[in-house]
Amino acid sequence: PDGLTRSSNDWLYSRAGLLAAHASLKPAGVLAVWSASPDSAFSRLLRQTGFVVKETTVRARGSKGGRRHTIWLAIK
Known part of the structure; x- marks a missing residue:
């Protein structure tokens, strides 16, 4: 994942952002x-x-199909 709409949001997906x-x-x-x-490096x-x-x-469109999107649940 990355800061899709703003590059300044990239920080959220960095080591520092995830630690915060x-x-x-x-x-x-x-x-x-x-x-x-998917992004195995992000999972790690x-x-x-x-x-x-x-x-x-x-699925991107639920029961209508479409590409598969990835969702991570990160539990403290």
Whole structure:
């Protein structure tokens, strides 16, 4: 994932941004991140910054099909 609409949002998906998100969550808090495509490096980075990661894919158009998008649930 990256700062799709603003490059300044790229920070949110960096090590520093994920550490800040982790620090701001209460125990068992959840950060959800969407991406149009899978990203194994991002999954690793979530784990490296202290999250338990659940990764799932969903159809872009639900029951009508479409590309698969990736959603990460990152649990503190």
